[in-house]
Amino acid sequence: MTEKKQTPASGELENLREILFGNQVRATEDRLNQLEETVQKQHRDLTDALNKQAAAQRDATDASEKALKTQLSNQANTAQANHQALEESLNQLRADHKRLMDEMQAAFTQELENLRSSLTDHIRRMQNESRQRDDDLRQELLTVSNWLDNKLTPRLNLGQMLIDIGQQLQSDNGNTASPEDE
Numbered sequence: 001m002t003e004k005k006q007t008p009a010s011g012e013l014e015n016l017r018e019i020l021f022g023n024q025v026r027a028t029e030d031r032l033n034q035l036e037e038t039v040q041k042q043h044r045d046l047t048d049a050l051n052k053q054a055a056a057q058r059d060a061t062d063a064s065e066k067a068l069k070t071q072l073s074n075q076a077n078t079a080q081a082n083h084q085a086l087e088e089s090l091n092q093l094r095a096d097h098k099r100l101m102d103e104m105q106a107a108f109t110q111e112l113e114n115l116r117s118s119l120t121d122h123i124r125r126m127q128n129e130s131r132q133r134d135d136d137l138r139q140e141l142l143t144v145s146n147w148l149d150n151k152l153t154p155r156l157n158l159g160q161m162l163i164d165i166g167q168q169l170q171s172d173n174g175n176t177a178s179p180e181d182e
Contacts, residue, residue, distance in 0.1 A: 133172055
């Protein structure tokens with residue numbers, strides 16, 4: 001880089017600037033220096049205050065830590081005792097629940113066996129009644145058939161009788177089915 005030579009006009013310009021703004025620049029520099037000194041003093045004061053406050057805070061924290069440790073220890077002991085009591089209660093509840101479930105299972109098993117036995121007896125009775133009705137109807141059919149053989153009934157009357165017998169069988173079967181449906 002080449003150095004610029006100062007020309008006489010630039011020197012005059014500097015003098016003119018010094019005349020016009022010199023006092024303001026110096027006043028501004030003085031103010032900036034005063035402000036800097038004030039800021040440094042306030043910074044020192046704040047640092048001292050913060051150090052004092054930090055020391056006081058450390059002392060208070062130490063005391064709080066001791067109190068908190070004591071309180072936490074007490075709470076831990078209480079929690080341990082509560083945990084043991086709850087665990088014992090839970091074990092008791094489990095035992096009671098198992099006993100109750102066993103009793104309920106036994107009762108349900110007995111009730112199921114009673115229902116099975118009752119249902120088996122009911123089915124046997126219904127089968128016996130159905131056989132008896134079937135036997136009665138067969139006997140009646142044989143009686144009617146013998147009677148018809150003896151009477152030589154015309155075919156139209158014979159057909160009507162068979163229809164009546166069929167309807168009677170259907171109505172008896174319908175009556176037999178109804179009690180089983182219940």
